[in-house]
Amino acid sequence: MREHNGPDHQAIVDDGRARIDWVEAHSPVMRGMVRETLGDGSLKGKRIAVVVHLEAKTAFLALLLAEAGADVIAAGSNPQTTHASVVAALRDKGIRVVSDAGGDHTSWEQELLAAADLKPEYIIDDGAELTIRMGMHRPELYKRLKGVSEETTTGTARLHALHEMGKLPFPALTANDARCKHLFDNRYGTGQTTMQAVLAMSGRKVAGARVVVVGYGYVGRGIAEYAKAMNAKVSVIEMDPVRALEAHMDGMRVGTADDVLPDAEFVVTATGGMRAIGAPEFALLSHDVILANAGHHDLEIDVDALGEIAKRETDSRPGIHTFNLDERDIHVLSRGALVNIAGGSGHPVEIMDLTFAVQGLGAHHLVNTPMKPGVHILPKAVDDSIAAAKLNSLGIGLTEGREEQADDLTEWVKGMQL
DSSP states (O other): OOOOSSSSHHHHHHHHHHHHHHHTTTOOHHHIIIHHHTTSSTTTTOOOEESSOHHHHHHHHHHHHHTTEEEEEEESSSSOOHHHHHHHHHHHHOOOOOTTOOOOHHHHHHHHHHHHHHHOEEESSEEEEEEEHHHHOHHHHHHHHOOOEOOOOHHHHHHHHHTTTTOOEEEEEEGGGGGHHIIIIIIIHHHHHHHHHHHHHHHHTTTTOOOEEOOHHHHHHHHHHHHTTTTTTEEOOOSSSHHHHHHHHHTTTOOOOHHHTTTOOOOOOOOOSSSSOOOHHHHHOOEEEEEOOSSSSHHHHHHHHHHHHHSSSEETTTTEEEEEETEEEEEGGGGGSSSHHHOOOOHHHHHHHHHHHHHHHHHHHHSSSSOOSSSEEOOHHHHHHHHHHHHTTTTTTOOOGGGGGGGHHHHHHTOOOO
């Protein structure tokens, strides 16, 4: 961990504090219902590692857990999305932060192992990054974990795989499967901020442009919808037949890479997997195409393979690295890292108010509820309470059902001659 002193350091701390204060001001569920629930004393002394993109919204979650008495360890889930001022502000508040901005994948691996060596009991994870590394490199500490709450589709798939292989000796909550997470964060949060980052970084026009979205889960769907709303001509590449049919019904052009990549002006990956755009796809791309990644892995665009076939590389403008392939220039945003965080400010705070409510209450649920090893979903009642709190903060009420509106199934069943 790098330490800084002097007036410049204080300015960095002040900037981080201001960012976190802004998040709190626009997070009514977190600062209200979640803070109240966590304040029941049950988290006191519990060691919780928060391993999510280390920016202001994550910092507010970490501070709420610490305020509730938890012993919090903070680490970044990606080396390119850690914000220096947020790290400084958290350390100034007494939070143990093992990550620093400006690192690479080697230093990031070391930071995750440093978090593991602090022996967390619970993990709030993103992509199961710390969870998997503890299993691989700190097996005895891994066996002692009491629970994990997972943020992403990718991490959820990894947890299910661990469970199927008999390698998950503790309960894991898939926060991603909570409705208050994936219905809003994945779709509206990533959709909005991905397109914002792509357009801000490239300075290019989207209206009338040919945009290809690779993957049509909730993330891909959100990106496609936002691009379409801005009058782009949107195409989708998808391997799952049901999702491909959904994309078609949503008015998107659906096709193979051979069909849609040759005339693409923007290509955005959103698969949650690896090498969605690799050597076979590079051969199909046209001159001046812009590539961006909105999925979990930095490897959704195989930047290393692109570098191997490039004649030369240049930084065309901040955040845009250009690979020249003979007569074609291929531009990659944020070197393939999550474009909306590495190249933007991340999800809207109002969206993360829901996501981190799920994570905060998920950690509280793990601490207070006996659960068997395996993958679990946050109870519907908790999920509903988050949505209700959000609606209440917006001044929106719900209609209550009347007795005569109830289904008559019970009376019908009583009359069955069985």
